[in-house]
Amino acid sequence: MNQKLWEIVQEFAGGIQINSTELAVAGAGLDSDVYSVLEETIGKEKKGNISAIQWA
Amino acid sequence: MTKRDLVREKIRQFIKAYLHQCDLNHETMKHISSLLMLKGKIFNDDAVFTWAEFNYYVSSIFDDGSDRETARIACSAAVEGLILATDILDDLTDQDPNGDILTKLSQSQAVTLSSVLLMESLHLIDQYNKHALPSVMNQLRRAARGQVLDLSFTFRPEHMPNEEDYFNLISLKSVSLTRLVFQLNQQEDYLFWDQVATLIGNSGQIRNDINDIFNDTKNDIIENKATLPLIKAMEASQSKDGNWLLNQMRSVHSIKDQGKLKMIREYIQKSGAIDYCTILSKVYLNKAIKMLKEYQQTSKKKTALFNLINFLGDGYH
Numbered sequence: 001m002n003q004k005l006w007e008i009v010q011e012f013a014g015g016i017q018i019n020s021t022e023l024a025v026a027g028a029g030l031d032s033d034v035y036s037v038l039e040e041t042i043g044k045e046k047k048g049n050i051s052a053i054q055w056a
Numbered sequence: 057m058t059k060r061d062l063v064r065e066k067i068r069q070f071i072k073a074y075l076h077q078c079d080l081n082h083e084t085m086k087h088i089s090s091l092l093m094l095k096g097k098i099f100n101d102d103a104v105f106t107w108a109e110f111n112y113y114v115s116s117i118f119d120d121g122s123d124r125e126t127a128r129i130a131c132s133a134a135v136e137g138l139i140l141a142t143d144i145l146d147d148l149t150d151q152d153p154n155g156d157i158l159t160k161l162s163q164s165q166a167v168t169l170s171s172v173l174l175m176e177s178l179h180l181i182d183q184y185n186k187h188a189l190p191s192v193m194n195q196l197r198r199a200a201r202g203q204v205l206d207l208s209f210t211f212r213p214e215h216m217p218n219e220e221d222y223f224n225l226i227s228l229k230s231v232s233l234t235r236l237v238f239q240l241n242q243q244e245d246y247l248f249w250d251q252v253a254t255l256i257g258n259s260g261q262i263r264n265d266i267n268d269i270f271n272d273t274k275n276d277i278i279e280n281k282a283t284l285p286l287i288k289a290m291e292a293s294q295s296k297d298g299n300w301l302l303n304q305m306r307s308v309h310s311i312k313d314q315g316k317l318k319m320i321r322e323y324i325q326k327s328g329a330i331d332y333c334t335i336l337s338k339v340y341l342n343k344a345i346k347m348l349k350e351y352q353q354t355s356k357k358k359t360a361l362f363n364l365i366n367f368l369g370d371g372y373h
Binding site: 002005006009010012013033034037038040041042 | 219288291292326327328331332334335336338339342343346
């Protein structure tokens with residue numbers, strides 16, 4: 001459960017704009033209890049305001 | 057006064073009266089009172105989660121009889137004392153000179169106070185709940201073993217701890233303390249309560265580790281401590297930019313290096329590690345609350361369970 005969640009969080013890390021459909025598709029394999037917290041945490045927080053990390 | 061205020065006040069009054077009856081000098085009593093006013097402690101009016109109250113509400117779900125009230129309050133005071141004793145040792149071993157505790161005490165005072173708190177707390181448990189003492193001692197031993205391992209739980213070239221290592225460590229270092237609370241109050245249905253205690257302990261420790269990343273009085277970044285947010289950010293850094301994060305962390309030697317610390321903190325945030333840990337912490341707590349709600353359906357202690365669920369919800373969100 002944790003690895004899948006980590007992959008999804010990384011996918012959306014760095015300020016990529018998220019819409020609910022994309023999040024739902026990415027989170028399809030997650031337990032519903034985990035998905036609801038993911039949506040609550042990431043969905044609300046990331047609206048494209050954070051600039052993407054500059055990977056060296 | 058709310059029910060919660062009333063519980064808190066009863067525990068405070070017990071602690072004050074107990075400290076007066078102990079043969080401690082004025083300075084020691086003053087130090088203990090002052091430490092119990094710190095963030096998250098029972099004398100602090102703004103504390104949303106205190107260990108004393110946590111014990112009180114856990115105890116109530118097993119036996120809320122009024123004849124047990126004094127013992128419940130006394131053991132809650134004891135738990136507060138045990139946790140404060142371990143917090144002091146934590147700050148000493150982490151060498152956090154800017155931490156809340158070591159700005160108030162010298163190192164020798166800190167060691168002595170920790171010892172006094174430990175002994176007095178065990179004495180209280182012996183007086184009021186003797187049969188649970190072996191379980192309490194067992195969990196304290198596990199926590200102490202965890203502290204030993206934690207000393208060297210850092211990022212080193214020969215060993216980069218991963219998420220599994222982290223959970224194994226906190227099972228000893230921190231979850232032992234939530235288990236202690238359940239075992240102090242209940243000796244049956246071990247597996248069920250152990251699961252609840254583990255979920256609550258995991259949630260609380262992850263949340264503390266997130267907060268410590270952004271706290272200038274904590275040394276986790278400078279000491280290269282392998283907490284979960286740092287482990288995940290390090291994993292991202294290893295795969296994407298050849299260990300930029302580790303190299304930066306190694307180059308920070310003082311809290312005064314605010315420029316680098318700011319850059320590191322932003323990097324950790326943007327790596328997704330903070331979001332990941334925040335989600336995990338919430339998921340673990342939600343699972344614990346779900347288990348308590350299911351238990352509540354067939355339990356006769358519905359109100360006591362409601363109070364515990366409410367307390368955990370209030371304290372963690």
